[in-house]
Amino acid sequence: MKQINFSRIERKWQKQWESRGIFKAREGRRRKYYIVEMYPYPSGFGLHMGHAFNYTIGDVQARLRRMQGFNVLYPMGYDSFGLPAENAAIKAKSHPKRFTEQAIKNYIKQQKELGLSYDWSRLIVSHDPEFYKWDQWIFLKMFEKGLAYKKKAPVNFCKKCNTVLANEQVVNGKCWIHEDSDVEVKLLEQWFLRITDYADELYEGIDKLDGWPDLIKTLQKNWINKSHGTEIDFFVGDKIWKVFTTRADTLFGVTFLVVSAQHPDLMALVSDKQKKEVDKFLRKVRSVSDKDLVKLDKEGVFTGSYALHPLTEKRIPVWLGNFIVADYGSGMVMAVPAHDQRDFEFAKKYGLEIREVVRPKGGKKFNPKSAKEAYTGFGILGNSGGFGGLKSQEAIQHITNALEMKHKGRKAVGYRLKDWLISRQRFWGTPIPIIYCNACGIVLVLEKDLPVKLPENIKFSSKGNPLVGHDKFMRAKCPKCGKIGRRESDTMDTFVNSSWYFLRYCDPKNKKKIFDSKKANYWMPIDNYIGGKEHACLHLIYFRFYTKFLRDIGLLRFDEPVKRLFNQGMLHAADGRKMSKSYGNVVLPDEAAKKYGVDAMRMFLISVASPDKDFNWSDKGAEGSLRFVLKVMNFVDDFKNKKIKSKKMTKLQESKLHRAIRDYTDDLEVFGYNLGVIKLRALFDVLREGCDKRSLEIFLRLFSVICPHVAEEMWEKLGNRGFVSLEKWPKFDKKKIDDKLEEIENQINKLIDDIRNIIKIVKGRGKKVGRVYLYVLPQEKKNYDSEKLVGRLGIEVIIFAVNDKGKYDPEGKAKKAKPGRPGIFLE
């Protein structure tokens, strides 16, 4: 392939874009367009091809919208807190900041080399105190509103991370970072954010997220999992134990209660007599990992306590069970063995009473002894006091009402979503701005004292958070009484940073406020948010929560952070496996860029497949894109050197040009980049038939969003000053799109196919072909140009109208002529 020094061209234009600051965003009156890619964790390994793909998707859109006249905000930042940097620092006996900032530098360099049109002046990094100060500020605000709180709870603990994790960070019972590390459940006192206060709005709002992929919406719905039901009070002694059920109709069938083995107040239920057995059981349960728990038989042990049935006043035993999820509802359930499969199995095993209260219409009596499974459907009630004869659906209403009258229950909505555990026993994160004072208890750091900065001089010991042993950090005056207290040594989950960083982009240098509301309200919500779908139930829920909270304290005027969410597909290696050093199939962006040039690489990445689908890297594919880029460059060269003369475009070409502008734009606007590239290639073929400078420049403008460096270079070559990146996006003229003309062309193509077919057949018979005679309908004669046909067929072509009197037609082929299909005679 022709050798071109792409990196010279790339550097030239990258430098100019930067020195002229042409991608800087300023607030204004124009219509805004805000595009963000999920900011990356700056890994020491640098950019991989998936990053390049991700950012190219955003960059193409940003460039398009900019040229379309929008005021575009397209920023970049780094989610720089987190474990990898801390672990690297521990290993090297250094400070994570060193590693992080080196990695960031590297990222910036590599991203600039991709020609991404970020407004670098708005760069933000999470570990900057000027940024995390506002994490702490939000924490303060949440604390004031009762949304940040500390509680003892069963929490997920990863030994490898040496810290607790959020519910969302536990994957199949394993840590989200360490797939080989079983998450243990521990009972610890931790900081939480009360995201459940927003559970309903987060859930109901999903339906309004029109621009979000259905997949993400479904995942979020399942995650939050709203269910309507009844909360019922059971008395054990004089204490109320709440239970949530969606099947209040089965209340009379309750024969025991089951409490989770992880319930924090569990021991209050255990009688002295049963203590030994319970302890034994608990030891057994806790030795089994979460994942294996699912496969276990339902097992349990009697606690020794009895509860009072709220309506029948009967005494029912309270059991401890290994199958009760501690964090759903209240961690205790009412067991209805006749109508719930799990309860049924449990009751069978321990010989507990099974009481039928719901029977399907016309169904037979339920026999607890012979039955193989519970009846879990709806039906008609029996054995249910005054509720007998009601249908299940009605009974749910009536029984709930009855409970409400007695103040022993109420309508309730249950969510699977739990409060967000944000404490981390790690160093490299935002310190939680709390001071423990012996006299005053838990005290918030004052706003004026923010940020609580991470110390620079730290020593990592083999275990745990180095902040704990850092006296200077830990000793702090109590803001209330002035006595020396102890700082909170836990830091915040890194997902806290990403929950609002996109707002800081709107006003990144503000020293007085988290951001100026006017600016945020101008830029937000994000028009296009681009990132992977793995964040469906993590970041993409958290940032909705933060947005709603900041709205509620008066900073924002909108409910959702993102209008349109785009999840890019996964990029795999050429062999279809994921790119990995151990497979030896990694292709790095800087290496590929050397080989193909950045522009061809960009073009390949976005054109192999629809960008939302998974695809494989392919050297052949990249070469194909490079071929196209080279063709464009050659063409412009030849045009400039007058090797190709400027030529007025035909009406047909004009029609195709305008159609291309229209369709290409439509494709790009909805991220149909792969389809857009097809149109761009087709347009180039049209221009190659001969075109004028104006049309060629239109092409370059369209081309520039995908291949910006080459486009700038060619733009300049044609004698233009200024940047093609700042040109106006071409507009199409509907009147110039001529369907009829293009239809005629199709007919001619078909005609040529026919002629070739006949030539093939004739030649196959050993005859020679010298000349083609066409017989066209008189009104169509103007559509056919014998010179052009000769050009394509390479043999002489003579055209008659069917009614030409003196025509040469030895075989009467003129009779075969139909509209759009001339008769053909070859000899």
Next chain:
RNA sequence: GCGGGGAUGCCGGAGUGGUCAAACGGGACGGACUCAAGAUCCGUUAGCUUAGUGCUUACCAAGGUUCGAAUCCUUGUUCCCGCACCA
């Protein structure tokens, strides 16, 4: 178990009721250019048949809806992914 997304020609991948033997790219093959190679350009790329036609087989499989299906419905096969004892 529940939920989501796939299965298209040699390959990657468009296409969601007729204009589809199915875009575009890659590969392969034939031709042009050339001393030659590369690059570039043109053409072919389901089969049979035919002076431009017609037929058959085709979009995982089997049924169905329809005048008409790659496209809609049912069932099945299979692959990927998410959640998972949620009361």
